[in-house]
Amino acid sequence: MISAVRWHGDAVRIIDQTLLPAEYREIDLRTLDEVAEAIRSLRVRGAPAIGIAAALGLVASLRPFLDEEPAAFRARLERHAATLRTTRPTAVNLAWALERVLRVARDHRDTSNRGPWERMRAEATAILEEDQELCRRIGEAGLELIPDRGVVMTHCNAGALATGGIGTALAPIYLAAERRRVVRVVVTETRPLLQGSRLTAWELQRAGIDVTVISDNAAASTMPRLGVDLVLVGADRITARGDVANKIGTYGLAVLARHHGVPFYVAAPYSTFDFSIESGDRIPIEERSAEEIRRGFGTLTAPEAVPVFSPAFDVTPAELVSAIVTDRGVLRPPYTESLRVLAAGRAASRG
Amino acid sequence: MISAVRWHGDAVRIIDQTLLPAEYREIDLRTLDEVAEAIRSLRVRGAPAIGIAAALGLVASLRPFLDEEPAAFRARLERHAATLRTTRPTAVNLAWALERVLRVARDHRDTSNRGPWERMRAEATAILEEDQELCRRIGEAGLELIPDRGVVMTHCNAGALATGGIGTALAPIYLAAERRRVVRVVVTETRPLLQGSRLTAWELQRAGIDVTVISDNAAASTMPRLGVDLVLVGADRITARGDVANKIGTYGLAVLARHHGVPFYVAAPYSTFDFSIESGDRIPIEERSAEEIRRGFGTLTAPEAVPVFSPAFDVTPAELVSAIVTDRGVLRPPYTESLRVLAAGRAASRG
Numbered sequence: 001m002i003s004a005v006r007w008h009g010d011a012v013r014i015i016d017q018t019l020l021p022a023e024y025r026e027i028d029l030r031t032l033d034e035v036a037e038a039i040r041s042l043r044v045r046g047a048p049a050i051g052i053a054a055a056l057g058l059v060a061s062l063r064p065f066l067d068e069e070p071a072a073f074r075a076r077l078e079r080h081a082a083t084l085r086t087t088r089p090t091a092v093n094l095a096w097a098l099e100r101v102l103r104v105a106r107d108h109r110d111t112s113n114r115g116p117w118e119r120m121r122a123e124a125t126a127i128l129e130e131d132q133e134l135c136r137r138i139g140e141a142g143l144e145l146i147p148d149r150g151v152v153m154t155h156c157n158a159g160a161l162a163t164g165g166i167g168t169a170l171a172p173i174y175l176a177a178e179r180r181r182v183v184r185v186v187v188t189e190t191r192p193l194l195q196g197s198r199l200t201a202w203e204l205q206r207a208g209i210d211v212t213v214i215s216d217n218a219a220a221s222t223m224p225r226l227g228v229d230l231v232l233v234g235a236d237r238i239t240a241r242g243d244v245a246n247k248i249g250t251y252g253l254a255v256l257a258r259h260h261g262v263p264f265y266v267a268a269p270y271s272t273f274d275f276s277i278e279s280g281d282r283i284p285i286e287e288r289s290a291e292e293i294r295r296g297f298g299t300l301t302a303p304e305a306v307p308v309f310s311p312a313f314d315v316t317p318a319e320l321v322s323a324i325v326t327d328r329g330v331l332r333p334p335y336t337e338s339l340r341v342l343a344a345g346r347a348a349s350r351g
Numbered sequence: 352m353i354s355a356v357r358w359h360g361d362a363v364r365i366i367d368q369t370l371l372p373a374e375y376r377e378i379d380l381r382t383l384d385e386v387a388e389a390i391r392s393l394r395v396r397g398a399p400a401i402g403i404a405a406a407l408g409l410v411a412s413l414r415p416f417l418d419e420e421p422a423a424f425r426a427r428l429e430r431h432a433a434t435l436r437t438t439r440p441t442a443v444n445l446a447w448a449l450e451r452v453l454r455v456a457r458d459h460r461d462t463s464n465r466g467p468w469e470r471m472r473a474e475a476t477a478i479l480e481e482d483q484e485l486c487r488r489i490g491e492a493g494l495e496l497i498p499d500r501g502v503v504m505t506h507c508n509a510g511a512l513a514t515g516g517i518g519t520a521l522a523p524i525y526l527a528a529e530r531r532r533v534v535r536v537v538v539t540e541t542r543p544l545l546q547g548s549r550l551t552a553w554e555l556q557r558a559g560i561d562v563t564v565i566s567d568n569a570a571a572s573t574m575p576r577l578g579v580d581l582v583l584v585g586a587d588r589i590t591a592r593g594d595v596a597n598k599i600g601t602y603g604l605a606v607l608a609r610h611h612g613v614p615f616y617v618a619a620p621y622s623t624f625d626f627s628i629e630s631g632d633r634i635p636i637e638e639r640s641a642e643e644i645r646r647g648f649g650t651l652t653a654p655e656a657v658p659v660f661s662p663a664f665d666v667t668p669a670e671l672v673s674a675i676v677t678d679r680g681v682l683r684p685p686y687t688e689s690l691r692v693l694a695a696g697r698a699a700s701r702g
Binding site: 021022186188192194197198201202205211212213214215216217219220221225226248249251252255256258259293296297298299301302303304306307309310311314315 | 662
């Protein structure tokens with residue numbers, strides 16, 4: 001299995017995803033500039049993978065400064081973290097992972113820098129390992145949804161390239177393949193940035209899994225023609241009632257799945273739930289640059305100055321979501337109720 | 352208004368659509384090779400425009416040979432027509448238009464070539480002018496479907512660039528604009544060949560009509576977010592019961608329109624009906640090259656050898672089609688019934 005981000009000595013080794021699928025190149029990040037640039041330029045992407053890269057990157061970037069005065073070192077680590085926090089302002093995991101690493105340094109003030117740094121390194125490693133574990137639990141939970149010889153349609157990339165482990169939406173697929181079950185995956189290109197054809201097709205093919213790429217336009221007729229059994233996608237944010245924000249095009253697939261009687265599943269860590277929001281209407285939707293549409297492949301594919309509407313995400317209402325696969329199990333609608341049962345069960349098992 | 356294909360002296364003047372939207376260039380076709388190459392390379396495209404280009408092109412290609420022996424000339428014109436007929440084997444209009452031009456030459460055997468050639472030229476011109484008239488009639492019929500300040504979503508290119516006139520799906524939009532009604536058009540990119548962003552956006556912008564380009568993935572959330580009032584598309588073939596074959600992605604838009612309570616209209620000349628077929632299942636669906644997906648615009652956007660499923664068309668069942676706008680009026684479902692009434696009315700008005 002590939003690793004989107006991991007340790008290589010004291011450097012952060014990532015796969016440069018901007019070069020895929022034409023070239024597979026691993027690069028090692030050591031300095032603050034290298035780490036910040038890699039996140040900013042989407043060399044590493046996917047909310048969980050970005051958080052991990054920032055955590056490991058913060059630790060790596062401090063390595064050459066262990067001999068500094070402790071006060072200077074502490075000022076430096078706050079400075080490095082602040083820089084990394086601004087590389088992708090919208091990714092929640094980024095700030096969360098940096099904060100976890102900073103906290104262990106703040107909590108343990110030593111006379112030398114070595115001790116706090118070692119603890120930061122251990123914390124960053126823990127974030128990576130926990131994500132691997134979350135992915136595997138999502139995979140285990142979702143396995144029951146994939147029939148033998150099943151045809152799964154997915155969108156964008158919610159795979160190994162987006163996480164520290166085997167992905168979210170792709171996790172049940174990897175586990176099914178690991179258990180020698182036959183699975184066929186149909187992946188939509190996912191305009192504008194083509195994460196489906198560039199990344200998902202690449203990582204599944206590399207893992208020896210049967211994958212077919214379709215244009216986003218072909219999704220509707222592909223469902224009946226290739227006998228799609230289920231749609232399985234990731235999520236960027238899920239509200240308390242189960243509305244799902246995910247890559248643009250997800251909502252359309254959910255409508256098409258409903259029309260064809262195909263179940264539509266979402267896979268994401270439990271931490272993707274935002275319990276402060278009830279309705280998906282309240283999720284702010286980022287708009288992407290018009291240039292991604294007008295000059296997507298380096299060629300001018302629309303008139304120079306034509307207006308473009310390019311939302312990065314859409315919201316699928318809970319009513320269209322057949323189940324949500326989390327590291328804490330599979331939730332079924334109504335989600336307000338199944339989340340309550342889950343919380344009660346965990347409280348009881350703790351008591 | 353632009354002309355996709357027209358006479359320029361005795362040459363066929365076309366807009367080279369492979370260069371759009373980056374460059375507007377008109378080219379004149381005079382020889383058989385030039386005409387055949389232009390159709391084969393999609394410099395001129397859209398079923399009606401291809402038929403017209405072939406008809407005018409056949410006539411133009413014979414111009415230098417008017418002094419040949421009449422028998423040699425007649426053999427040559429059959430040979431030229433045969434070559435042109437194979438340039439795009441699936442387009443019905445191509446064979447139909449060539450046959451119309453050939454027939455007038457066959458019916459009038461003169462001792463000189465000038466007479467038959469003049470009649471062929473008049474027949475080719477008639478095909479062009481009839482198409483202009485058909486487009487205008489579709490526009491007039493469809494005008495009632497477009498509310499003032501309406502937002503129309505369209506797919507692919509069924510406009511002036513695809514016909515000899517003002518298009519099919521775009522015809523009511525051009526007429527509404529001509530009558531100073533405010534219309535906003537939302538056009539999907541239309542992967543794989545991007546006729547929506549490359550061609551439809553270009554011709555509407557040039558005509559001063561308010562147009563916004565979206566990725567195909569954004570269609571679902573755009574319907575409610577931009578307040579789309581109707582979807583209006585062209586058709587490649589319509590069965591006797593009203594199933595519609597059109598560019599891949601059309602069926603998906605019809606499902607999305609139904610889900611959002613948005614009417615879904617098809618505009619096409621009456622000649623698009625294929626009364627020999629009842630169900631859309633019987634329409635053969637051409638598959639496009641995998642390279643259009645893997646290397647769409649010169650860049651590798653999917654793994655080199657990854658399997659691709661790329662149907663060029665899909666079929667929208669009659670149940671999802673709110674009305675069909677033809678040059679003979681607007682047909683409403685059930686189409687078998689409205690077609691019968693139309694035929695009876697025409698028979699009565701003839702009697």
